[in-house]
Amino acid sequence: MNDDKNQSLQIKQDSAARINQLLEARDANEQTCPICQSKNSYVVLDRYLLLNVTDSGDPKTAKVAGSLPLIPLTCNKCGNTQLLNAFVLGVGNDFFKGNAE
Numbered sequence: 001m002n003d004d005k006n007q008s009l010q011i012k013q014d015s016a017a018r019i020n021q022l023l024e025a026r027d028a029n030e031q032t033c034p035i036c037q038s039k040n041s042y043v044v045l046d047r048y049l050l051l052n053v054t055d056s057g058d059p060k061t062a063k064v065a066g067s068l069p070l071i072p073l074t075c076n077k078c079g080n081t082q083l084l085n086a087f088v089l090g091v092g093n094d095f096f097k098g099n100a101e
C-alpha cells in the first residue's frame, strides 16, 4: 500500500505552506489564466517535478548533471500549467536536504 517512489515527489506540507505564502505575497492568485481568462484559478499541486539539467550545452555529448525542482501551478478551470523554479522561490533546498525522513 505504501509506495515510496510515488511519495518521493510529493511536496511536504511545510514546504507547500511556504510556497503558498510566497505566491500570495506576490499576488500570484490575481493573475488571469492566459488560456481560459479565469481569475483566482491557479492552485499549487501536491507534487513537484524534477527537470534534468545537463553538464554542457552540446546535445551530442551532454550528460545529466543534476536536476531542478519545479513547482507546478495549475489552472483549476482549464488545466493550463506553469512551472515555477523552486530555487527562485527560495525553497529549492527543501527538495534535496535530508527529506527522506
Ligand SMILES: [Zn+2]
Binding pocket: 033, 034, 035, 036, 037, 038, 041, 075, 076, 077, 078, 079, 080
Ligand atoms: Zn485556465
